[in-house]
Each structure stands twice: as structure tokens, then as C-alpha cells.
Amino acid sequence: MTLSMPSILLVGIFSLFGVGLYGLLAVRNLIKVIVALQVVVKAVLLALVLAGNLRGQVPLAQSLGLTVLVADTVVAVIGLALAVQVRRCLGTLDLHALASLRR
């Protein structure tokens, strides 16, 4: 494994991905879950652009990245709306209390 710039960048991007992933597993508030999801998607965007840069296909990477960005924004928007509704109807955003399927 060479210590070239792209490799280091890739390791960094994976670390960002890992931070988001850990966040998904460790947080307890519904809105924090959405924050962690956003972090994961930013890492994905970076990876896409890096790949495009290395292969010389920057416009293609940008269009794919745009699609990912739009989808992620819609997810964030609806997720936040849902979180607001959950707070209004169920009174809490705590994941532990929201596990109502548990026997």
C-alpha cells in the first residue's frame, strides 16, 4: 500500500464514514440519528468526487454526487418532519422509549 496522496485521502474519507457509522450505532436521540446519517452521506460524496478525480471523469462523478445529495436532502427533510411528529404524538425522541414493538 503506497503512501500516496489519494490513499491518505481515502483513509481519511473512510474515517469520516466510520465516525458517522459509529454515530448511528451509539446515539440515543432520533435527531442525532439524522445528523449521523448526514455525516455518512458526506463521506460518500467525498469518495465519489475523489474517484472521479482519479479516473478523470469529474463531470460524471458530479452528476452522480448531485443525485446522492438530492436524495439525502429529501431523506433529511422527511426524517426531520417525522421526528417532529414523533415528538408531538409520542412525546419523546428517546430511541429506548420508542421501541414499542418490544414485548
Add this chain to the structure above:
Amino acid sequence: MVQIVILAGAILCAAQAVRSKRLLVSALWLAGTSALVAWLIYLLGAPELAVIELSVGAGLVTVLFVFAIHIAGEEPQALGGKLPRPAAWGLTGLSLILLMMLILPGMGVRTSIPILLPFAEVLWQQRGVDVLLQVALIFSGILGILGLLAGSERSGPDAEKEVS
């Protein structure tokens, strides 16, 4: 070199966003992450995407977060999730190691395919399906929001009847 610094900064901001106890602070750290990521995307040679990421990630999404947190209200954070900390670390680390094992060895290969079309043309002509999908997504997102917000105006049982 600058790129590595920016990336390190982004990772730090993201870690703080996940770790912080207050939701509002979390959203602000997320905005910081977005800004740094946008700058990095610009440095990697994708200016259009960088601008969009900056305006959407650091602008729109942050405003939405602040708005939602304001409506939902902060609540005292309980500690400790269901999953024990070591398990979370272990799972994350394992997936990362496996990903890196699969991807890093292929990094040495550098193939260069010439850029044929600028971004706008690629977006429209070659990835037209993507654009249609995005429009459809945005529409369904708007409909979803309207549905959710409309349902909240009535009280619980009525809202259920309407949705069914």
C-alpha cells in the same frame, strides 16, 4: 497537503457533532462539517458540486435542523444506548478494515479517460434518468411533508382515519 488538513478538520467536526450533548450544538458542528467538505470537494476539482453542497448542506439542511430542533424542543439526554460501546466500536472498525482491504490495493492503478463533456451536458444528456429521479424524489418529499404536517392538525384518531 491542504487537503489532508481540511479532511482532518472535517473528521473532527463530525466527531463533535456526534458526541455533543446538546442538539443545537450538534447541528452547528454539522454545518461546519458541511463547509469543510464543500471546500475539499472544490479542491478536488468539482466546483459545481462544491457550491451545491455548500448551499444545501451548510445552508438548507442546517436551517431545517435548527427549525426542527426548535419545534421539537430539547430534552435531557439519557446516557447509554442498548448496544454496548465495545460492540459499536468493534462493528464499525471491522467494516472499515474490510472496506479498506478491498479498495486500497486497487488505488495504484491510474487510468485516465479524457473528459468529453462539461458537467451540465453530462447531467442532462447522459444521466437524464438521474435528473428525472431527482425531480420525482423532490416531489414525493414535498408530498410527504405536506401529508405529515396536514395530519398533525387533527387529533390522533382522526389523523389515523385520514391516513388509512
Add this chain to the structure above:
Amino acid sequence: MASTLILLTIGLPWAGAVLVWLDGNRRPRLQNTLAVTFSLAAGAAALALIAFPSSQTSFRLPVGGIFGDFTFLADGLGILLAVIATGIGSLAVIFSIDYMRGEAELGRYYSLILFFIGAMAGLVLTSSLLLMFIFWEITALCSYALISFHNDDPKAVRGGIKALIITQVGGLGLLGGALLAFSSLGSYEISELLKNAHTLPQAALAWMAFGFLAAAAAKSAQFPFHTWLPDAMEAPSPVSALIHAATMVNAGVYLLARFYPAFEGVPGWKTAVVLVGVVSALMAAVMALFADDLKRLLAYSTVSQLGYMVYAIGVGGIFASQFHLLSHAVFKALLFLAAGAVIHAAGTRALGEMGGLGSAMPRVRIVFITGALALAGIPVLNGFWSKELILENGLEHGPVWGYTLMLLTAGLTAAYIFRGVWMVFYGSRRNTHPLHDAQPAMQVALWPLAVASVLTGLLSGPLGKLFAATLPFHDLEALTTRAILIDILEAPATWLATGVVVMGLAAWWFRKELAPVFRFFLWLGSPARNSFGFEDFNRAVVRSTQAVADLLRHTQTGYLTMNVAGILIGLVIILAILAWGG
């Protein structure tokens, strides 16, 4: 042109379903109109397809990857069933205008029926095994939802779940067969399978053959899966007419007919099919003889007649079975809808509480008797021609024990339906409920079916030609209507069968004189009411499925973190396989 029509036949009911559901129960008149319009439009599209039959794929949607291509094909078999599904579907919807007047949640009802009609049309018009499985599942879903339509009635809900579980267990056989075909041949195309069946390894072909037989038996309520159909009678009568008499239960027979050329060489398959058909027909006829609920009687009758169709396929008479499918769809839908009118008027389903209704409901009586005569196989009506054709095929190509038992069943059929007619319309009134004859919308649905029961026999020639022209693998010959009808009339089997039918009728008419003989057979009554022990088998299937579901429930706690952890574990496993599996 054919591809547009195919898409219209499938898409129009679905569009109607969405529109009716969006209306939200505020305007029942609008919902009625929308439902009727869209189902009639789909019927028109299906009828128009008759002009464009072909044995080649009409429409191909390349999806790629493991899904293959989504292909659609309008050949004779498909067009026949699509026309039946949309035509009888429209009539059932028209009937529902009066039958479901005043019911709440009409939106759910109509949208499910329309969704079902579109899915059924799709099932028969597709030539991709995977797409056929998908449509199969959609029809099962709609059937479950419609059986438990009155979801505050626990009996209806139980009936719905039972039907769902049993047909899904059979559906596994279909999925397994589809996947086997894909792994052996590399494609889901039905024509590929029919062409290359002999190149498949014997074991794989045998698994597929018996898997499909199980799926067909479960869907068409044949032995040993026949107990869900009587319990599905909790559904509203138009639903019973459409789904459980004319369309969904025919999907199993359709499956067997479609894949017959591929499986006829598998040792033991044809005998198994004949066995399933004969046992179902005979057992169900006996159960119908002892039934005391009008709709259950018709349900047993459906099982029995489907047994005839399955038996016909087993002896190689594909055309005979599909011809009987057409006749049966028409007269059974007629009987169910007429029974619906009777139940709507009398307020009860129990035969013991009816009687003497003929004078108050003359029109319903006439159409019901027409359907009954067709069912019994009285000459001139469509049931006579198709049943005799089946029996003729059975005598020529099938085992003698099969033929004898089917002959006996024909007699029993006449006896039980005559009993039904008598107990409902004649005799003394045992009911003081205020009566009314069939209402206008009901009559609009009933009369065309009654007329069709008399006339569809004449369609045998054109139908035969359509099949022979568009089903290259099935080896059929086309004869004119005249030739077919004369052939049936001249066959000795016909006269034998007619004699048995007359004996069946006479047995009921002279029941007082024959009472000592009947008392000998009364011991059959109690096992007949318990479906000869198969009720327990089916109940065991249902109960074990629900037990497994309960056990799996512990993994679904709704805790988001655990769900994410589950996703990550799956990701790690896949990555590990990729990293070390190469």
C-alpha cells in the same frame, strides 16, 4: 397494438384502484362510477386483444440482472383468462353497487377489487416466470384483504389469514420452480422452458413439476389444500364470485395448463395430477351434499369443478379443461351472485332458514336455476358441452378408475345442486325476513351471465382455433364449433354421463322413497362436515406458520439502533465473503 392493449388491460384497473382510494369515502356515487368505468374499460381492452393473438412476445421491458426481462405475451390461453377476469370483474363490480350499498369503506373495497383484476390479467398475460410469481403474490394479497374486508369480524379475519397462509405455502413451490428454471436455463421465459424442458436434468425437472403442482393445488383449493375455500366464504358475495369462483382459483389450473408440455414427461406427474383432480372432485361433491350453508355449498362445488379441470389436464385434454374453465367461470359467478342476492334479501346464509323464496324472488330463481342446470350438465347449457368433453377425453386417454369416479361425481353434482335449489326456492317458508327481488344493478350483472351460460358452448370452435394458432408447444388441433358439438353429442361417454346425471336428479326427487338407501350413507355426514380430516391438516399448517412468526417477532423490537446494527452485520458478512471468497 397488442402491447398497448396488454398494458391497458393491466394498467386501467390499477389506475382506477388508485383513483377510487384517493377519493376517500366521501362520495360513494363517484366511487361506484369510477370503479365501474375502469373495470369496463379494462374489459373492453381485453376483448380487443382477441383480435391480436400471437405466439410471440408482444412487449419486453429489459430490467437486467437477476430479474431477467419483464415480458408480456397475448396468446389464446392468456386472452381467454384475461377476458374472463376483466369481464366477470366488471359484472361483479356492477353487482357491488347494490350489494354494498350503505357499507363503510367502499374505497378500500373497490380499490382492492380493481387492483386484483389488474394483477390477474397480468398473471395470465406475462411470459416471464418471475413476473408470474409476482402477480401470483399480488392476487393472494388482494384475496386475503378482501376476505377479511369486514375486519371487525374474527371469523372473517381467520378465514383470510388461513387462505393467505395456505396459498403462500403453495406459492413457495412456484418460486422454487422459477428459480430452478433460471439456474438451469439462464432465463425466466416460459417459452424457453417449454422448448428446452427435455434438456433439464431429470431431478430438477421433477422438483419443478411437483412444486408447480403443489402451488396449483394450494391456489385452486385442491386436495390436500382444499379447506381454505369454504372458510373464505366470509367475503362479500361479489368477491366470492370474482375471486373464488371465476379468477384466482383458476390461476392454479392455468399454471398446470400452461406448463403441461414441459412436465408431461415427468414420470408419475400425470398420474399425480389425475389423482389430485379426482379426489378433490369426489370429496368436494360429497361435502357439498351435506352442506348447510348456501355459500359453502357453492364453495365445495367450485372445488369439485376445479377438480374436473385438473383431471382433464392430467389426461391431456388441455382444450377441454380450458373450455370447462370458461363455462365454469360463467355459471359459477352467476350462482354466487344470485346467491348473494338471496342472502341480501333473506338476511341469512343457512339453508335451513331459507325455503319457499321462489315466489317472492322470481327473477333470481330463474337465473339461479339456469346456473344450476349448467352446473349439473344438462344438455344445451354450456356446462354440458364442456363436462362431456372432459369425460370423453378421460375415457379415451385416462385410467378407468378415474373415469368411473368422475362419472359418479357428475351424478352427485346434479344431486347436490338440485338439493340446493329445492331448499332455497321451493318448499315452505321457514323465514319471516321481509323479502325483495334482486335490485336493478344486481340484475344488470345477473342476466348477461345467465344468457352466457346458455350460449358459451358455441364459442368452442373459435376458442379451439385460437389455442391451436397461438400455443405452439401444446400440440392442439382446431375443429369448428359444429364438429366439436356433434362429436360430443355422438360420443357414447356423453349418453352414459347424461344417464348418471338424470339418476342424480331422480335420486333427490324421489328421496322419500329412497330414504332407507340414504340412511345407509348418513354416516358420511359428520366426516364430510369436517372435510374428512383435512381440516386438521390445514389448521396445523396455519398454526405452525403463526408459531414461527411469533418466534421471529423477538428480533423486531422497533429499536432503531439494533436495526442499524443488523444492517452493519450484514454488510460485514458480505464484505468478508468478498474479501476472502474472491
